[in-house]
Amino acid sequence: MSAITASAGIEPSGPRPKQVTAARVGIYAFLLIAALFFLIPLIVMIMTSMKSMNEIRGGNIFALPTQPTFDYWVKAWSSACTGVACTGLAPGFFNSVKITLLSVPISIVIAMINGYALSFWRFRGAELMFAILVFGAFVPFQVLVYPIIFGLSRVGLFGTLPGIVIVHTIFGMPILTLLFRNFFSSLPVELFKAARVDGAGFWRIFFSVMLPMSVPIAIVAVILQVTGIWNDFIFGLVFAGRENMPMTVQLNNIVRTSTGTVEYSTNMAATVLTGAVPLIVYFVSGKWFVRGIAAGAVKG
Amino acid sequence: MATSVDIRDLSLNYGAVTVLDKLNLEVGRGEFIVLLGPSGCGKSTLLNCIAGLLDISAGQIFISGKNVTWDEPKDRGIGMVFQSYALYPQMSVEKNLSFGLRVAGFKKEEIDARVKHASEILQIQPLLKRRPVELSGGQRQRVAIGRALVRDVDVFLFDEPLSNLDAKLRSDLRVEIKRLHQRLKNTMIYVTHDQIEAMTLADRIAIMRNGVIQQFDTPHTIYNKPVNLFVAGFIGSPSMNFLNGQISNDGTFETGGVRIPLNGYGWEDGAVKTGAAVLGIRPEHVTVGAGAKALPFSADVDIELVEPMGADTIAWTRLGGHSVTFRAAAEIELHAGQKVTIGFDPARGSVFDAQSGDRI
Amino acid sequence: MATSVDIRDLSLNYGAVTVLDKLNLEVGRGEFIVLLGPSGCGKSTLLNCIAGLLDISAGQIFISGKNVTWDEPKDRGIGMVFQSYALYPQMSVEKNLSFGLRVAGFKKEEIDARVKHASEILQIQPLLKRRPVELSGGQRQRVAIGRALVRDVDVFLFDEPLSNLDAKLRSDLRVEIKRLHQRLKNTMIYVTHDQIEAMTLADRIAIMRNGVIQQFDTPHTIYNKPVNLFVAGFIGSPSMNFLNGQISNDGTFETGGVRIPLNGYGWEDGAVKTGAAVLGIRPEHVTVGAGAKALPFSADVDIELVEPMGADTIAWTRLGGHSVTFRAAAEIELHAGQKVTIGFDPARGSVFDAQSGDRI
Amino acid sequence: MTTTVATEQALTQRQLKARAGRRRLAGKLSAIIGTLPMMIVAIGVFVIGIIFTVVLSFTNSKLFPSFNFVGWRQYEILWATPRWQQSVINIWFYGFGHIALCLGLGFALAVAIDQRIRGEDAFRTVFLYPFALSAVITGLVWQLMLDPNWGFQAFVRSLGYTDFTFAPLANSNTALLGMVVASVWNGVGVTMAILLSGLRGVDEEIWKAARIDGIPTWRTYISIVVPMMRGAVATALVLLVVNVVRTFDIVIAMTGGGPGISTQMPATYVIDNINSRNVGHGMAAATCMLLPIAVLIIVQAVYRWRASRRGRTT
Amino acid sequence: ADVEVIHWWTSGGEQAAVSVFAKEFDKTGDKWVDNAIALGETARAAIMQRALGGDPPDAAQFNPGRQYEELISAGLLLDLTPLAEKEGWDKFIRPAETVAPCKIDGKWWCVPVNIHMNNWAWASIPAFKKAGLEVPSTWDEYIADLPKLKDAGVIPFAIGGDGGGWQVSLMANQLILAQLGAANVEKIWKDKDLDLAGGPEVLKAFQTLKALGGYADPGSPNRSWSDTTSLVISGEAALQVMGDWAQGEFQVAGQKPGVDYACLLGPLLPDAKNVRIGGDIFVFFKQKDPDVERAQLSLASMMVNPQVQAMFNTAKGSAPIRDDVDLSLANDCMKKAIEVLKQPGAVVPDQNVWRNEAFATAQNAIFSDLIYNANTTPEAAQAQFVELLKNAE
Numbered sequence A: 001m002s003a004i005t006a007s008a009g010i011e012p013s014g015p016r017p018k019q020v021t022a023a024r025v026g027i028y029a030f031l032l033i034a035a036l037f038f039l040i041p042l043i044v045m046i047m048t049s050m051k052s053m054n055e056i057r058g059g060n061i062f063a064l065p066t067q068p069t070f071d072y073w074v075k076a077w078s079s080a081c082t083g084v085a086c087t088g089l090a091p092g093f094f095n096s097v098k099i100t101l102l103s104v105p106i107s108i109v110i111a112m113i114n115g116y117a118l119s120f121w122r123f124r125g126a127e128l129m130f131a132i133l134v135f136g137a138f139v140p141f142q143v144l145v146y147p148i149i150f151g152l153s154r155v156g157l158f159g160t161l162p163g164i165v166i167v168h169t170i171f172g173m174p175i176l177t178l179l180f181r182n183f184f185s186s187l188p189v190e191l192f193k194a195a196r197v198d199g200a201g202f203w204r205i206f207f208s209v210m211l212p213m214s215v216p217i218a219i220v221a222v223i224l225q226v227t228g229i230w231n232d233f234i235f236g237l238v239f240a241g242r243e244n245m246p247m248t249v250q251l252n253n254i255v256r257t258s259t260g261t262v263e264y265s266t267n268m269a270a271t272v273l274t275g276a277v278p279l280i281v282y283f284v285s286g287k288w289f290v291r292g293i294a295a296g297a298v299k300g
Numbered sequence B, C: 001m002a003t004s005v006d007i008r009d010l011s012l013n014y015g016a017v018t019v020l021d022k023l024n025l026e027v028g029r030g031e032f033i034v035l036l037g038p039s040g041c042g043k044s045t046l047l048n049c050i051a052g053l054l055d056i057s058a059g060q061i062f063i064s065g066k067n068v069t070w071d072e073p074k075d076r077g078i079g080m081v082f083q084s085y086a087l088y089p090q091m092s093v094e095k096n097l098s099f100g101l102r103v104a105g106f107k108k109e110e111i112d113a114r115v116k117h118a119s120e121i122l123q124i125q126p127l128l129k130r131r132p133v134e135l136s137g138g139q140r141q142r143v144a145i146g147r148a149l150v151r152d153v154d155v156f157l158f159d160e161p162l163s164n165l166d167a168k169l170r171s172d173l174r175v176e177i178k179r180l181h182q183r184l185k186n187t188m189i190y191v192t193h194d195q196i197e198a199m200t201l202a203d204r205i206a207i208m209r210n211g212v213i214q215q216f217d218t219p220h221t222i223y224n225k226p227v228n229l230f231v232a233g234f235i236g237s238p239s240m241n242f243l244n245g246q247i248s249n250d251g252t253f254e255t256g257g258v259r260i261p262l263n264g265y266g267w268e269d270g271a272v273k274t275g276a277a278v279l280g281i282r283p284e285h286v287t288v289g290a291g292a293k294a295l296p297f298s299a300d301v302d303i304e305l306v307e308p309m310g311a312d313t314i315a316w317t318r319l320g321g322h323s324v325t326f327r328a329a330a331e332i333e334l335h336a337g338q339k340v341t342i343g344f345d346p347a348r349g350s351v352f353d354a355q356s357g358d359r360i
Numbered sequence D: 001m002t003t004t005v006a007t008e009q010a011l012t013q014r015q016l017k018a019r020a021g022r023r024r025l026a027g028k029l030s031a032i033i034g035t036l037p038m039m040i041v042a043i044g045v046f047v048i049g050i051i052f053t054v055v056l057s058f059t060n061s062k063l064f065p066s067f068n069f070v071g072w073r074q075y076e077i078l079w080a081t082p083r084w085q086q087s088v089i090n091i092w093f094y095g096f097g098h099i100a101l102c103l104g105l106g107f108a109l110a111v112a113i114d115q116r117i118r119g120e121d122a123f124r125t126v127f128l129y130p131f132a133l134s135a136v137i138t139g140l141v142w143q144l145m146l147d148p149n150w151g152f153q154a155f156v157r158s159l160g161y162t163d164f165t166f167a168p169l170a171n172s173n174t175a176l177l178g179m180v181v182a183s184v185w186n187g188v189g190v191t192m193a194i195l196l197s198g199l200r201g202v203d204e205e206i207w208k209a210a211r212i213d214g215i216p217t218w219r220t221y222i223s224i225v226v227p228m229m230r231g232a233v234a235t236a237l238v239l240l241v242v243n244v245v246r247t248f249d250i251v252i253a254m255t256g257g258g259p260g261i262s263t264q265m266p267a268t269y270v271i272d273n274i275n276s277r278n279v280g281h282g283m284a285a286a287t288c289m290l291l292p293i294a295v296l297i298i299v300q301a302v303y304r305w306r307a308s309r310r311g312r313t314t
Numbered sequence E: 001a002d003v004e005v006i007h008w009w010t011s012g013g014e015q016a017a018v019s020v021f022a023k024e025f026d027k028t029g030d031k032w033v034d035n036a037i038a039l040g041e042t043a044r045a046a047i048m049q050r051a052l053g054g055d056p057p058d059a060a061q062f063n064p065g066r067q068y069e070e071l072i073s074a075g076l077l078l079d080l081t082p083l084a085e086k087e088g089w090d091k092f093i094r095p096a097e098t099v100a101p102c103k104i105d106g107k108w109w110c111v112p113v114n115i116h117m118n119n120w121a122w123a124s125i126p127a128f129k130k131a132g133l134e135v136p137s138t139w140d141e142y143i144a145d146l147p148k149l150k151d152a153g154v155i156p157f158a159i160g161g162d163g164g165g166w167q168v169s170l171m172a173n174q175l176i177l178a179q180l181g182a183a184n185v186e187k188i189w190k191d192k193d194l195d196l197a198g199g200p201e202v203l204k205a206f207q208t209l210k211a212l213g214g215y216a217d218p219g220s221p222n223r224s225w226s227d228t229t230s231l232v233i234s235g236e237a238a239l240q241v242m243g244d245w246a247q248g249e250f251q252v253a254g255q256k257p258g259v260d261y262a263c264l265l266g267p268l269l270p271d272a273k274n275v276r277i278g279g280d281i282f283v284f285f286k287q288k289d290p291d292v293e294r295a296q297l298s299l300a301s302m303m304v305n306p307q308v309q310a311m312f313n314t315a316k317g318s319a320p321i322r323d324d325v326d327l328s329l330a331n332d333c334m335k336k337a338i339e340v341l342k343q344p345g346a347v348v349p350d351q352n353v354w355r356n357e358a359f360a361t362a363q364n365a366i367f368s369d370l371i372y373n374a375n376t377t378p379e380a381a382q383a384q385f386v387e388l389l390k391n392a393e
């Protein structure tokens, strides 16, 4: 990567002398600029949420807050109005937690079983099912909302917590199944055969052998699902029922509502608060994401 | 000897591809059978069929006299050891061993007793709490064997259990498996494409090619009386020298101007054949130097290449236009370019029909 | 003989781990050197240092008399063939061969001429348009060699180029590499942990252990006069028999009640040593049957296990409490439990100091 | 495990076969039960949903599905509508921009990170975190950043460059670019992660061989490594295409489809029509959206099916 | 009982207004369960989807017109006729254009709660002052003022393009009404008179719209109406054409008509003869629980109650649906509107009454493309408009 010409007189010996090369500097410069590009919006969001409206009006969004305040966070959390009620995001937060905590494990376990069955228990039509699922990944959600509404109301789950969990499971299924299928296909088939010889059946192999092995890819799945489900707005609005409305619905009401003038501070505080959960999940487990994705995504 | 595994007219297709074609194999109780053949010939496929891991297309499989053709793997009384060992990575050795028993719902005491017994036989008691990643290759292999052992099965199936290991460990474990067999006296069916393993371990070897068994006999017979060119060439390292030529009416084999009398050769049906044929002679049956002159056939040749192997030396030369190798004791001084006399007794060779490749 | 590769006091650390420690190695022009040693001993590391693929910690490397310690790999006049061949998968064979030249900005005619030359030598002209996936293992290897060949380098480095192949192909290609060397007469440094390869290919073998070269000599010397217990045990398959015992003042070696006179043994400095020692004797130097009685030492033993290998047979027995194997011709009938007489000439053995393991 | 043999052989072939059939079914039964949710979703939601979509596209359904068939009328209107035409143009432009930038920038980032740099984990996390934010939030914050009165333009002007103009969202010619910037910000991290794992999967010996051949690093990446990462690129591509086809939220959050109709997308067209109770027409648009994908998937499925005929275990 | 109400009133003035309903209703002993969903399209989609799923809200906001026609024909709505007859809604709800969308074939299906007049212009007096101008009283004056306003650093024409361009559409409707008059407007949207729609008057309106677009600010394309109004409130922008709901924003900001801002009715006409009206209505979904039904009817009754009407419309800035309302709280602008409303034939209904929502969505796209896309000519836009009208159902 670096060209070093031994200047006359010095007898090369030992390690090659280290040089700061232009390429190396360039790489760091590129990475730092890129990092700035990625971080600025978050910084802007946080800074804006800590400025008063006057300050926002007076300066620009890139200026540091002169008198940082968390008032708007408090307001967004507990007293911002959405319609008649002025309860902030708090009630929706717990609904979102509820929906996420239920939907994430259920959707992942089902997708995991799919991937496992598709990799090891191929039966007639399994590939077709999979092709349909992959096709399903391309269908705009809203097109399928109608049939699902009819289906769920037929079984009495429309507008209930189980209803929204089912919806998230359905829409998470294509990509998650793809991930798990790729992951399980990369495992040695001998493992499966050994378990079969040991007399284990479908479920036993799944729970005792496959499940414990799929931790890396499961982490990827958890991250994807937490993000997707937490950020969902449309499904929550339609399927969750009024008691279970997720936080994003209130976020939408807050940011789309203007009391005379747009209160960017509150909007941004609400935005940051709503994004906080998946953000924390990423910052904590982001490095597992890259590692895990190698297990499920790279194999075509 | 009672029959332990009996395979009748077994066929297996993948779509239009026939991997096994009406294969028959009868294995006696307590026998150590090795399936040997080049890569892709269907060895693993056959083993998987016996284990019940593949759905066969036609035929029947009997194990210990019971028709198990449609039985689940666990009900066949077989244990299997894989090339990659396929140990359950997240379970301790003990759990790995007991998994099958726990699935079958055995009592705890029974499980403990069997695990103890197996781990004693295999000398893996100190490893019971470890997980597979913490084991060396040889230890892993023993655990894999133990997994079959605890299930107290009649038939052990091995699919290239040694091919992932380095040479030294391989030869150690080979001896260990042999000793284990002498002790347990189970039926063992062992897949490999390493002929040293096949020769040293097997009571009988089945040589496969393209899903068909070519020869099924003792190592000695296979080595000395291969039924066809394929078997002859496949077994032995360095491999048998083949000379293409003609057998004339007087029973003399002629190739590239060299005449080799076939007196004393044991013809398959006692009568001398004539016409195009291939004479095969193993490198170690070629003598060099003083003794060579005394043999029924001898010739002077130039040495082209010498490979010292420590214990002995392989030399490459040409005879009648064909490349011929021979093996000499390490003490004999040989070097490229040297002129030597070689000789052999054609009676120790094999003669094959040039067309069909069959031994004649 | 001019020096081709000269390594002086080479050290390499990974953090606190010293992989190579003040290693010296001098390779003559046109020599075929094999680096042999157990896995993890630093063979690949050494090769990578020579190639310039790793930054060394201390020392110097000269190639063809030029100090290349700080040179880029491409400027060192070396070519390298890897275990996985590392062919560029999406390029045709021709592209694979010419890519380096094209990047270096050679003229088209020059490139074509070199590719043609290399492909003729390696007999891969018909394959030039294919891609690596469409090649067999042996063909891939030739392309990998060709990639070094077109660059017209002085030194070829091989890192276990055969270990991914099956036994038959391995022995064929081994011969091919040997022939290539005889023809090209380049310097070749070849890493392996397969001792057959080492013995048959090398002009000189460097046996490594833990980053240190134990012995660097011709195969013959290494096989017959190993400098220490490690080398003795590492080379030879089945490996040398070791008997732990004592040498008394009269030069007799005693182990487990068995007395072996060491008359005629060539002591390192001519004088008889006494005290705790290890006597090593190769299995093929142990004679069985009639001839045994005539040898300086003989004893009656029980055969424990027999491994027929086709050309010969390995038998396992016990002597003075130690396990002893010997090699016998396939014709000799041996079976477990049999009582036989074995004998050997201790002069052909090796005696090592029990403490230091050094040959005495 | 040894069983009495006599009774076994007394059973007729047919009895044996029947018993085996039952056993085999029992073995597969749990597999079928286990994949029941998938089958229900695949058939009950996706197949039915798609059939529903296609069938309704030939009706003039309003709010409720009606089976008042009108032939190709919805399609005729659809393709005569400038907003739809614009949407189709937009999605190609946006899709190409988004995918090319995500792959390009994602690859550049992956390569940079692959150079054994310090703080790799930190960089990776920084590049990846925007993915945690919904398209709605992404749209909002970028709308703010690109707003001429508050955002970047105002910032630069406040530094004294009063003529500085950078307000892509305000201009119908550049609004799509603004959206691409925001969507790339959101999505490039995942592409980078996938490509990075692909890079790491390339055999190290290939790298050594290239160094010995004297091939410069950049050349090695372009000529050798990239063509070797087909699996990773394919996965990244599938995810990107899925995202592009479904592009909806970010349009709503950033531009609402404007200025004018300059950032409308097929998905927004479909959804606007469904929401404004013109379901038949919306479904016609949806069907048109699915067509290219269907062709792709069918090609892929035929390929897979061919391959699967060659391999099936158990 | 609890009555869940879905509405999209989330802006400042709207919140104040809807709170009137909620408070008054809670006083009756039942409970208003508020379910605000920002943006009309989003809220209506949610209402429809919940209706399809068999879990509709108890009450829901719509705009008068055809937005809920399928709900009626599917029999999902509570028939309000008995209540209306008992309370005599026919007698006090006026004008006829407000009754028509709710009373279909003699049956009452919804409750109109307010009348909005769409054709207002809201002007910032300080902004015009800044340019040294008086607030114009005719449209031509305004057009002449545009360049001067621009030179003075004021946004001459305030408009927002959010939600698919309904604000632009509203503007365009005004321009067409100004060109054609009430009767011809009905011919176009009701009777689909393509010749008229393709005629020179309409083209003139399109041209004017295009010209005005040139005086909008770069922040305009995706701006909401309330953000736009706040530009007028702050004096950054000179004039916005918006419905009377903008009035609420001025009130919340504490501004006074005639001092801080001017309200100009029918901005295109020298004297306002026509008003285009729209408004909000509530429908009630059939529910199984009779107690809920009672509460729904009680809510419906409350909504038309004169006191509630007064408070609600004052907060909302709209006109009440009945005359007998105490308008002492209403300001000058409101009073001006109510005067016009009284004139016979003055009322032009919103096109929603004739054409469905899908039409409106498509029409919004045409107008907003015209104003924001430099490449779209008025002629091309008119051609699209004619085509749309031809295919409309």
Ligand SMILES: Nc1ncnc2c1ncn2[C@@H]1O[C@H](COP(=O)(O)OP(=O)(O)OP(=O)(O)O)[C@@H](O)[C@H]1O
Pocket (backbone or CB within 6 Å): C014, C017, C019, C037, C038, C039, C040, C041, C042, C043, C044, C045, C046, C193
């Ligand atoms: N990147 C590294 N970091 C730390 N230690 C390393 C690294 N690469 C190799 N080593 C260590 O250096 C030692 C020598 O490795 P090397 O690859 O040279 O062995 P080898 O002799 O080629 O073995 P093999 O026969 O298995 O290829 C090993 O102990 C290995 O663990």
Ligand SMILES: Nc1ncnc2c1ncn2[C@@H]1O[C@H](COP(=O)(O)OP(=O)(O)OP(=O)(O)O)[C@@H](O)[C@H]1O
Pocket (backbone or CB within 6 Å): B014, B017, B019, B037, B038, B039, B040, B041, B042, B043, B044, B045, B046, B193, D309, D310, D311, D312, D313
């Ligand atoms: N799933 C499959 N689909 C189609 N063909 C297959 C499948 N599995 C194996 N085959 C083919 O069946 C033949 C036999 O394969 P098998 O694995 O039994 O060979 P093998 O003798 O075990 O070889 P190796 O020594 O390489 O393990 C091969 O030609 C292989 O290509």
Ligand SMILES: [Mg+2]
Pocket (backbone or CB within 6 Å): B043, B044, B045
């Ligand atoms: Mg196999």
Ligand SMILES: [Mg+2]
Pocket (backbone or CB within 6 Å): C043, C044, C045
């Ligand atoms: Mg190595």
